[in-house]
Amino acid sequence: MKGKGSTKEELIFDATLRLVEQVGLSGVSMEAVAKQAKIATGTVYIYFKSKEELLNKLYVTVKLKFYGTISDGLNEDKPFKVLFKKMCNDYLRFFLEYYPETIFLQQFYNSPYVTASTVDATKGLLQPLSELLQRGKTEMLLKEMDTRFMITFLHGTIGQLAGFIRDQPVQKTYTDQVWTICWDALKL
Amino acid sequence: MKGKGSTKEELIFDATLRLVEQVGLSGVSMEAVAKQAKIATGTVYIYFKSKEELLNKLYVTVKLKFYGTISDGLNEDKPFKVLFKKMCNDYLRFFLEYYPETIFLQQFYNSPYVTASTVDATKGLLQPLSELLQRGKTEMLLKEMDTRFMITFLHGTIGQLAGFIRDQPVQKTYTDQVWTICWDALKL
Amino acid sequence: MKGKGSTKEELIFDATLRLVEQVGLSGVSMEAVAKQAKIATGTVYIYFKSKEELLNKLYVTVKLKFYGTISDGLNEDKPFKVLFKKMCNDYLRFFLEYYPETIFLQQFYNSPYVTASTVDATKGLLQPLSELLQRGKTEMLLKEMDTRFMITFLHGTIGQLAGFIRDQPVQKTYTDQVWTICWDALKL
Amino acid sequence: MKGKGSTKEELIFDATLRLVEQVGLSGVSMEAVAKQAKIATGTVYIYFKSKEELLNKLYVTVKLKFYGTISDGLNEDKPFKVLFKKMCNDYLRFFLEYYPETIFLQQFYNSPYVTASTVDATKGLLQPLSELLQRGKTEMLLKEMDTRFMITFLHGTIGQLAGFIRDQPVQKTYTDQVWTICWDALKL
DNA sequence: AATGAATGAGGTTTCATTCAT
DNA sequence: CATGAATGAAACCTCATTCAT
Incomplete structure (x- = not known):
């Protein structure tokens, strides 16, 4: 089922891709990714230690x-x-x-x-x-x-x-x- | 003579392009453009009313x-x-x-x-x-x-x-x- | 035997002291303490209700x-x-x-x-x-x-x-x- | 006149020292320094490129x-x-x-x-x-x-x-x- | 009791833009 | 026109604390 990854990593990846499509890579902020994935900002950093790594x-x-x-x-x-x-x-x-x-x-x-x-x-x-x-x-x-x-x-x-x-x-x-x-x- | 525009606009354009080459579009800041063009930050805003317009x-x-x-x-x-x-x-x-x-x-x-x-x-x-x-x-x-x-x-x-x-x-x-x-x- | 307390409290104390030595008091985070003591973050909070209390x-x-x-x-x-x-x-x-x-x-x-x-x-x-x-x-x-x-x-x-x-x-x-x-x- | 430096650097230094006295070094945040010095947060970064440098x-x-x-x-x-x-x-x-x-x-x-x-x-x-x-x-x-x-x-x-x-x-x-x-x- | 993922407030830093000189 | 210090909103990231398992 595309768009709904089951693991958190996939969830975050999906959120990131959706954002890139909407506002471009430079419009991607970690906060926006978190909101899009419906998780807290800090949670993203559990799975990826920085924006660069993500x-x-x-x-x-x-x-x-x-x-x-x-x-x-x-x-x-x-x-x-x-x-x-x-x-x-x-x-x-x-x-x-x-x-x-x-x-x-x-x-x-x-x-x-x-x-x-x-x-x-x-x-x-x-x-x-x-x-x-x-x-x-x-x-x-x-x-x-x-x-x-x-x-x-x-x-x-x-x-x-x-x-x-x-x-x-x-x-x-x-x-x-x-x-x-x-x-x-x-x-x- | 490429690289050395005579008007201020061209000067700013050149500076912007050199920056894009070096650090990519998202690495371009108005301050960096000004510094590259060897003018003051505020001066850029005399010729272009915003980064978007530039x-x-x-x-x-x-x-x-x-x-x-x-x-x-x-x-x-x-x-x-x-x-x-x-x-x-x-x-x-x-x-x-x-x-x-x-x-x-x-x-x-x-x-x-x-x-x-x-x-x-x-x-x-x-x-x-x-x-x-x-x-x-x-x-x-x-x-x-x-x-x-x-x-x-x-x-x-x-x-x-x-x-x-x-x-x-x-x-x-x-x-x-x-x-x-x-x-x-x-x-x- | 110095350095290896037998109770959990002592374990946590030791971990904290080792951290202070390495990175100073302001480098001490509850997560770092837990990791140093080889226990889970939450466990620290069973023995000490806050960082301040610890x-x-x-x-x-x-x-x-x-x-x-x-x-x-x-x-x-x-x-x-x-x-x-x-x-x-x-x-x-x-x-x-x-x-x-x-x-x-x-x-x-x-x-x-x-x-x-x-x-x-x-x-x-x-x-x-x-x-x-x-x-x-x-x-x-x-x-x-x-x-x-x-x-x-x-x-x-x-x-x-x-x-x-x-x-x-x-x-x-x-x-x-x-x-x-x-x-x-x-x-x- | 102690406490009122004339240059911005001194102003920021004074603000920092007053804060250290009040809340200790670990209580010093760049925002607090700026507020204490009655300037904007970003202004501090004009004079010191990081908290460490300050x-x-x-x-x-x-x-x-x-x-x-x-x-x-x-x-x-x-x-x-x-x-x-x-x-x-x-x-x-x-x-x-x-x-x-x-x-x-x-x-x-x-x-x-x-x-x-x-x-x-x-x-x-x-x-x-x-x-x-x-x-x-x-x-x-x-x-x-x-x-x-x-x-x-x-x-x-x-x-x-x-x-x-x-x-x-x-x-x-x-x-x-x-x-x-x-x-x-x-x-x- | 023990775990560790999740939270979100708060800290550091950047940067587009303004404005007094 | 030109300057560049000043602003403050917003970005990145950390960490004390909670909670479902």
């Missing part, structure tokens, strides 16, 4: 959920293009379904809160996606291009388009175009 | 410079693909050359400072780019696709890739790939 | 131990100077041996925690010392001087010198000088 | 005033005993006249606020007193005793006795006994 842990958590979503089934024994399409669609679906999370990921990354260890902790999560793209190159379906460059492209493109699609009354028109664009951009 | 006006200014850059020469009498390539390259060059501005644009857009009128003010600046893409569709060189969708794609893609390229020791390897990717993605 | 009771306890130490054997049938010397040495030994207690006594006395009843409770404990000094005056060995003045002198002097001695690598050099100084100061 | 600077200031008082005229060409008496009396007078300062010096030294550099900064101020005592030893008027030990003795003794005297209705009875006691204690 945000960094939330970042890692969201990244894990995110990369879990898009990495799912990427090494199945299916034709490359099928998996590429699935990956693009999962990517887009995550951005559309977990909008507050997406906003948070974007805003947090360029905030004074990020710590080096957090960035490190999320390294390596891209492995499955990285391997898929490698396979595409090996099968001579994708351009010979730096894999990290490709990943950056996919992330930026799908992220931005998701924001656009989200504002449209009829979304179906666009969702299918996303993976097509990505495919055409990277295919040989 | 940031919003800076946003409009940067957007104008930005769209000016990428709109330049777009209606010349040249083959479409030539103009498309030029546009992509200008786009990328702006992102690379004016990095603080880019950071600011991104961070400001998802901040509690944006006002509706600012967003309105920058509408319409996309006209030249929009017309170029229309021409591409008319000439049956580009996909039949919502123009705003295409613009969103270009913005997200090039912006993200610029961030990537900026971190690379050798940038030349990548700069040419950007417009190619964009072309392949949108071409029919 | 500290005041500890103060009385330490004062009792302290005055017990220096009053021991003061009314024996021995020459005055012998008893005076013994008293000074006991005084100094207490300060050196029970350093955390000493720190606590000093810091607590000038804290907002002291209650009037605590100060009252430790009145009268000076009786034996007071009587010894009276005897010295009767025997015309000590100056004719307000007894409370003398006690204040002894306390301040020995306390301060103990702090000094504690920091010296070789303490033996100084310990014997303490009682001599006190004797010379007060003797007729 | 207290440490106050400590150095008071120490300077203190050592200035007792060092005055110590190297004049007068008989040793005359200077020793003068020094003791100045010492006592300072403690009696600047009672809040005295309380502060005592409480601050054993607080979590002291920084190493502050302690360093007040080293060396004892030079004149130190030289006086050296002279006393050279002239074979004082015991052969570690000078720092003597200084510790004087400080602890006079400080403690000052506290006692302060509470007496008739102070004159005691003031003359202080230097006598110190002299007898240290003289050969």
Whole structure:
């Protein structure tokens, strides 16, 4: 049941994400988080020793959920293009379904809160996606291009388009175009 | 001469951008801006009646410079693909050359400072780019696709890739790939 | 066995004293006391109804131990100077041996925690010392001087010198000088 | 005019000292200091970047005033005993006249606020007193005793006795006994 | 009795904004 | 216009105390 975490940590994470969606990261105060989570200010500090820790842990958590979503089934024994399409669609679906999370990921990354260890902790999560793209190159379906460059492209493109699609009354028109664009951009 | 505006407004704008680059938008305080610009705190309030106004006006200014850059020469009498390539390259060059501005644009857009009128003010600046893409569709060189969708794609893609390229020791390897990717993605 | 009280009260007292030594009285929090004593926060409140009560009771306890130490054997049938010397040495030994207690006594006395009843409770404990000094005056060995003045002198002097001695690598050099100084100061 | 410093720093120092006298060092909050000094909370932070800095600077200031008082005229060409008496009396007078300062010096030294550099900064101020005592030893008027030990003795003794005297209705009875006691204690 | 999560008042500090000079 | 000290609301965080288990 999204939005109602059962543990206190999840409760606080949810409250934080809802706030980020409403007022942006810089509008997030510990007091507001507590009120949103319907707990006392001090309680937040039982679970996170500072605002910085709260945000960094939330970042890692969201990244894990995110990369879990898009990495799912990427090494199945299916034709490359099928998996590429699935990956693009999962990517887009995550951005559309977990909008507050997406906003948070974007805003947090360029905030004074990020710590080096957090960035490190999320390294390596891209492995499955990285391997898929490698396979595409090996099968001579994708351009010979730096894999990290490709990943950056996919992330930026799908992220931005998701924001656009989200504002449209009829979304179906666009969702299918996303993976097509990505495919055409990277295919040989 | 970039970095040294001659009027006070430009001086303050420059100071703000340098700060955003260093500490992020949420690290920007009016006192820090004043100190960076080597003027008194109160002086900032002579030129901008609040922090909100300062940031919003800076946003409009940067957007104008930005769209000016990428709109330049777009209606010349040249083959479409030539103009498309030029546009992509200008786009990328702006992102690379004016990095603080880019950071600011991104961070400001998802901040509690944006006002509706600012967003309105920058509408319409996309006209030249929009017309170029229309021409591409008319000439049956580009996909039949919502123009705003295409613009969103270009913005997200090039912006993200610029961030990537900026971190690379050798940038030349990548700069040419950007417009190619964009072309392949949108071409029919 | 010093340092390991058997009852919970003593356990808590020990923990408090260790904390005072490490971080000073203002660094003492009920949570820190509980953690140091390896019990739960709430447990402290079973034995002491507030921080104030804990500290005041500890103060009385330490004062009792302290005055017990220096009053021991003061009314024996021995020459005055012998008893005076013994008293000074006991005084100094207490300060050196029970350093955390000493720190606590000093810091607590000038804290907002002291209650009037605590100060009252430790009145009268000076009786034996007071009587010894009276005897010295009767025997015309000590100056004719307000007894409370003398006690204040002894306390301040020995306390301060103990702090000094504690920091010296070789303490033996100084310990014997303490009682001599006190004797010379007060003797007729 | 004591109690009404003309600069803001002095105003804040005075307010702090008055508070320490009333409620002890741990009762001193920045808000209380501001209110006592009749300025806004934020104003305190213009002059002192933190509570720690405020207290440490106050400590150095008071120490300077203190050592200035007792060092005055110590190297004049007068008989040793005359200077020793003068020094003791100045010492006592300072403690009696600047009672809040005295309380502060005592409480601050054993607080979590002291920084190493502050302690360093007040080293060396004892030079004149130190030289006086050296002279006393050279002239074979004082015991052969570690000078720092003597200084510790004087400080602890006079400080403690000052506290006692302060509470007496008739102070004159005691003031003359202080230097006598110190002299007898240290003289050969 | 024992636990330790939860509370919320209060303390420290920052910062947008004002105003006397 | 320019200054920068002053303001005070609001942010972050701590900690004495309570209470359900």
